[in-house]
Amino acid sequence: MTTESEYAADARQQGTAQQATAQQGTNARRPVTRGRLAVRIVIMAVILALLFGALYGFNSFRQKAIADFFASNKPPPTPVSVAEAKSQSVPKYLNAIGTLTASRQVTVAPEVVGRITQIFFESGARVKAGAPLVQLNDATEQADLLAYRAQAKLAENNLERARNLLRNQAGPQVTVDQNQAQLDEANANIKRTESLIAEKLIRAPFDGDLGIRQVNVGQYVNAGGAVVTLTDLSKLYVDFTLPEQALSQIRVNQPVLVAADAAPGLTFNAVITTIEPQVSADTRAIKVQATLDNPDRKLLPGMFANVRVVQPPAAGRIVVPETAVDYTVYGDSVFVVTPGKDPEGKETHVVNRVPVKTGDRFENGVEILSGLKAGDRVVSSGQLKLNNGAAVVPTEASALVPPQPLPRN
Numbered sequence: 001m002t003t004e005s006e007y008a009a010d011a012r013q014q015g016t017a018q019q020a021t022a023q024q025g026t027n028a029r030r031p032v033t034r035g036r037l038a039v040r041i042v043i044m045a046v047i048l049a050l051l052f053g054a055l056y057g058f059n060s061f062r063q064k065a066i067a068d069f070f071a072s073n074k075p076p077p078t079p080v081s082v083a084e085a086k087s088q089s090v091p092k093y094l095n096a097i098g099t100l101t102a103s104r105q106v107t108v109a110p111e112v113v114g115r116i117t118q119i120f121f122e123s124g125a126r127v128k129a130g131a132p133l134v135q136l137n138d139a140t141e142q143a144d145l146l147a148y149r150a151q152a153k154l155a156e157n158n159l160e161r162a163r164n165l166l167r168n169q170a171g172p173q174v175t176v177d178q179n180q181a182q183l184d185e186a187n188a189n190i191k192r193t194e195s196l197i198a199e200k201l202i203r204a205p206f207d208g209d210l211g212i213r214q215v216n217v218g219q220y221v222n223a224g225g226a227v228v229t230l231t232d233l234s235k236l237y238v239d240f241t242l243p244e245q246a247l248s249q250i251r252v253n254q255p256v257l258v259a260a261d262a263a264p265g266l267t268f269n270a271v272i273t274t275i276e277p278q279v280s281a282d283t284r285a286i287k288v289q290a291t292l293d294n295p296d297r298k299l300l301p302g303m304f305a306n307v308r309v310v311q312p313p314a315a316g317r318i319v320v321p322e323t324a325v326d327y328t329v330y331g332d333s334v335f336v337v338t339p340g341k342d343p344e345g346k347e348t349h350v351v352n353r354v355p356v357k358t359g360d361r362f363e364n365g366v367e368i369l370s371g372l373k374a375g376d377r378v379v380s381s382g383q384l385k386l387n388n389g390a391a392v393v394p395t396e397a398s399a400l401v402p403p404q405p406l407p408r409n
Contacts, residue, residue: 077349077391080382082337083321087374090317090360090367093257093308094249096288098240100260102301103291104206104232108133109224111199116219121228123213131204134215134227138200145193152186159183208232209297233297238270240307241285250275250309256290257308263298272309317359318368324380325358325366332358334372335379335386337394351379353388 114136121133159179165171211229215221238258242250256270270292279286290307292299299305326333335351342348356371372378377394379386386392 077393078382078385079395080335080337080351080386080392081380082377082394083324083380085318085320085368085372085374085376085378087316088319089313089315090319091313091362092311092360094242094246094311096240096242096307096309098238098258098290098305098307100299100301100303100305101237101239102231102233103235103237104208105229105301106205107229108202108204108227110134110136110202110221110227111223112136112196113222114138114200114220116215116217116221119213119215119217121210121213123210123228125210127204127208127210127230129204129206132201133204133210134202136200136202136221138197141193141196141200145190145197148186148189148193152183152190155179155183155186202227204230206230206232207234231301233294233300236292236294236299236301237273238290238292238305238307239287240290240305241280241283241287242309244279244284244286246309247279247286249311250286250288255310256292257310258290258292259306259308260299260303262300262303266298268292268294268299314367318372318374319365320368320372320378321380322361322364322366324378325356326353326383332356335383336372337377337379337392349392349394351386351388351390351392 116134117137118135119133120131120135121127127133159176159182162171162176162179166173166176208230209232211231213228214226215228221227238256250272252272252275254272256272258268258270259266260268270290272288273291274289276287288309320334324334326335333353333355336354337349337351340348340350354371357369359367359369361367379392382392
């Protein structure tokens with residue numbers, strides 16, 4: 001049996017345990033002191049500093065690695081064609097747009113009315129002057145001609161008999177005069193009829209090329225009705241205008257260069273033959289006509305022509321290939337090649353963009369008024385891949401020329 005003393009001992013143990021538990025709860029609710037908070041903040045700041053330092057170091061290392069990569073992996077030099085700026089004479093021209101006209105061109109037409117009985121030509125044929133083209137019906141005139149010739153023969157015989165009688169004093173002078181008048185009248189009728197017959201036969205008025213036939217056999221044509229066109233293509237005129245300021249720079253027999261889109265790559269020589277002796281009040285321009293030979297018939301009347309009136313050349317001008325100039329809205333420029341050496345002593349070439357002022361163009365060349373000097377080496381092809389300071393390798397072949405195909409086995 002449990003004694004009172006044992007009960008008392010258990011009660012003391014339970015009380016001691018409850019006091020210990022209460023003391024622990026009191027300690028758990030005790031607030032954090034400032035010292036401990038400061039220590040925690042310092043620890044967090046150190047951790048953040050280490051994180052940011054590591055991130056900054058990583059970025060710096062990455063940027064340095066990228067820079068070292070690109071520094072050690074420069075793109076290879078670009079192959080380009082190089083030309084030298086030369087000092088030479090530059091041809092000068094007065095440029096204009098003209099129209100080609102025929103020196104002789106007509107629409108063949110009859111002078112009288114009539115019905116076509118024969119056509120002696122084919123469309124597009126080349127004919128000589130006087131060649132018959134079209135015959136109109138002249139049967140009536142031919143009959144009249146026979147009658148007038150008979151009358152003339154009779155009048156001539158009567159005149160001869162009257163003269164014999166007059167010489168023998170057997171006839172009067174008035175008979176001779178009447179017979180002479182009858183003979184003259186008959187001869188006049190003959191000439192008039194022959195003229196009518198000639199009008200019924202239409203001939204080519206000059207050498208030239210015929211156009212498209214516009215009539216047929218049996219067709220009735222009126223006087224002036226178109227039959228065919230006839231054009232002399234052996235010689236053409238070039239009509240063009242120049243501003244009045246150019247009057248002092250042109251003269252008769254001055255050479256002119258003519259080009260047409262219908263004959264690409266060809267230039268025809270002409271000379272000024274006429275200068276209009278007045279200036280147009282509307283345009284303040286001078287009309288000029290040049291003449292050119294066209295033996296191969298490569299030019300036709302009505303074509304537009306690019307006209308260049310030859311002027312005295314300008315000496316000592318800087319010239320580069322036209323492909324060397326880069327034309328932009330910001331101005332014209334060229335890439336000038338400058339030689340140098342790399343750290344290893346090898347020869348290198350770099351390019352620099354240089355603005356230039358251009359002048360006249362001629363024969364794949366262009367005049368440079370400022371920006372270059374004689375002897376400068378410029379890139380003539382391959383500029384699209386270049387920028388300022390780029391390394392290049394001059395090549396002999398032009399970048400504009402396609403490579404030769406490989407031989408087939």
